[in-house]
Amino acid sequence: MITVTVCVGSSCHIKGAREMIERFTEFLAGGEFEGLVELKGSFCMERCGEGINWMIDDEIVSSPTAEAGAEVFKSKVLGVLNKAAKKRPVKGRKRRQS
Numbered sequence: 001m002i003t004v005t006v007c008v009g010s011s012c013h014i015k016g017a018r019e020m021i022e023r024f025t026e027f028l029a030g031g032e033f034e035g036l037v038e039l040k041g042s043f044c045m046e047r048c049g050e051g052i053n054w055m056i057d058d059e060i061v062s063s064p065t066a067e068a069g070a071e072v073f074k075s076k077v078l079g080v081l082n083k084a085a086k087k088r089p090v091k092g093r094k095r096r097q098s
């Protein structure tokens with residue numbers, strides 16, 4: 001489980017935190033990653049001058065725009081989940097013996 005926490009304080013809200021959350025939600029809407037990402041909001045992270053502030057687990061990310069944040073989300077969060085999915089055995093398929 002990956003926890004993504006987005007600051008919804010007034011400064012981040014004005015910079016596009018809501019739009020960024022909507023983009024994250026769209027990425028997760030397919031159901032493929034259901035239950036693997038917890039998306040939360042938080043009060044001011046006291047980094048208002050840094051951009052739209054959010055966290056991937058304990059890592060703080062500051063994005064200048066919602067679009068930039070969405071790109072980081074795709075590469076970091078979805079990238080990790082896609083790698084994990086590739087390592088999972090497919091049900092009904094036997095492992096090849098060498």
Ligand code: FES
Nearest residue numbers: 007009012045047
């Ligand atoms: S409002 Fe987001 S860091 Fe302050």
